[in-house]
Ligand SMILES: Nc1ncnc2c1ncn2[C@@H]1O[C@H](COP(=O)(O)OP(=O)(O)OP(=O)(O)O)[C@@H](O)[C@H]1O
């Protein structure tokens with residue numbers, strides 16, 4: 572798709588090609604009454620070849636096209652884990668707002684901070700979020716600071732927001748020596764701690780919080796997301812399901 576984006580007075584237009592796999596036809600897969608496979612393990616039984624069905628596959632029809640927004644501090648694994656989750660669901664594509672910003676502006680993020688300051692970067696980030704949120708069936712990995720602008724929440728809340736929460740010490744080990752612009756300070760660990768303290772309340776507005784401990788690898792984090800999402804969908808059924816149950820309890824036919 573094409574995203575026109577503005578940095579200062581320049582307008583740049585790029586084509587951003589997402590993903591690399593085909594989406595299923597939604598008409599066929601939606602509303603098949605797929606249940607939570609963790610509560611009905613028979614759903615994970617495969618065919619005679621002994622292969623099991625990945626519970627992530629069964630998220631596709633249950634999510635009804637909703638986007639998944641991964642939020643959290645830099646280095647918590649939003650891009651890496653987002654890619655795994657999208658591939659495992661199979662009918663979802665990964666979009667990464669940092670990645671789109673870099674492609675759209677032909678500039679690396681540190682260069683944007685340098686040229687436009689943090690506020691300039693945040694402005695572009697909001698524009699990108701506005702452009703991607705109408706798409707469906709996407710896992711959208713976001714920049715660590717996207718939660719700080721209140722206006723961004725009106726877009727994030729059109730999907731399911733998943734907070735990847737890891738301790739600053741765990742994050743630091745993973746991103747030490749990289750060029751994240753906000754960490755170019757005397758004491759990057761303390762900066763991370765301060766940033767997390769500032770943003771914690773915002774991240775906590777997410778629908779799901781995934782606590783990432785040091786011993787969890789990327790696959791395990793993805794699996795925890797899949798598990799928690801199935802339970803989240805049980806606890807927050809789509810409006811049509813509630814309407815159907817109500818109609819049927821009142822003896823009405825559901826058309
Ligand atoms: N659970 C994990 N275990 C070990 N390494 C991990 C884990 N999750 C992510 N990593 C590694 O940490 C680094 C940062 O991950 P990633 O770029 O996905 O984070 P991010 O949240 O997208 O960061 P940013 O917001 O700055 O783009 C990568 O090198 C990645 O391979």
Ligand SMILES: O=C(O)C1=C[C@@H](O)[C@@H](O)[C@H](O)C1
Pocket residue numbers: 644645669680713714715716717751752753
């Ligand atoms: O935490 C942040 O504010 C940031 C995180 C990265 O993902 C980038 O979006 C950028 O480096 C800013």
